[in-house]
Amino acid sequence: xxxxxxxxxxxxxVLSLCGCDDDNSDSGPxxxxxxxxxxKGTSSDAIxxxxxLVQQPNGSIAGTVRRQEGYTGSASGNVSGNDFNMHVIWNxxxxxxxxxxxxxxxxxxxxxxxxxxxxxxxxxxxxKQ
Numbered sequence: 001x002x003x004x005x006x007x008x009x010x011x012x013x014v015l016s017l018c019g020c021d022d023d024n025s026d027s028g029p030x031x032x033x034x035x036x037x038x039x040k041g042t043s044s045d046a047i048x049x050x051x052x053l054v055q056q057p058n059g060s061i062a063g064t065v066r067r068q069e070g071y072t073g074s075a076s077g078n079v080s081g082n083d084f085n086m087h088v089i090w091n092x093x094x095x096x097x098x099x100x101x102x103x104x105x106x107x108x109x110x111x112x113x114x115x116x117x118x119x120x121x122x123x124x125x126x127x128k129q
Contacts, residue, residue, distance in 0.1 A: 039052075095115075
């Protein structure tokens with residue numbers, strides 16, 4: 001009986017150390033990460049842009065984007081830990097996915113834009129204003 005009780009105690013301890021969360025993903029931004037505000041930057045194809053975002057406590061983001069040519073778009077996405085993910089629907093019919101990392105007042109990452117059969121990929125850097 002002692003062996004059974006000891007085994008149950010060890011099993012209970014092991015299960016409690018494992019935790020109940022089996023989703024290993026971040027549930028929101030890392031402490032101190034808030035992308036709310038206006039960001040200005042450039043892409044590897046020399047396009048200047050400005051992004052205005054609002055971030056919710058759970059890390060979801062929404063806002064608008066304006067490119068130097070006058071194109072605008074609506075943005076949505078999330079921040080998980082320091083990871084930044086944003087999807088933009090442009091007023092000219094194209095879409096873009098922007099993924100990167102937040103480093104204080106900077107975001108660096110990659111983009112993948114599609115307009116019809118044309119696909120552009122590259123990098124971007126933006127700084128909080």
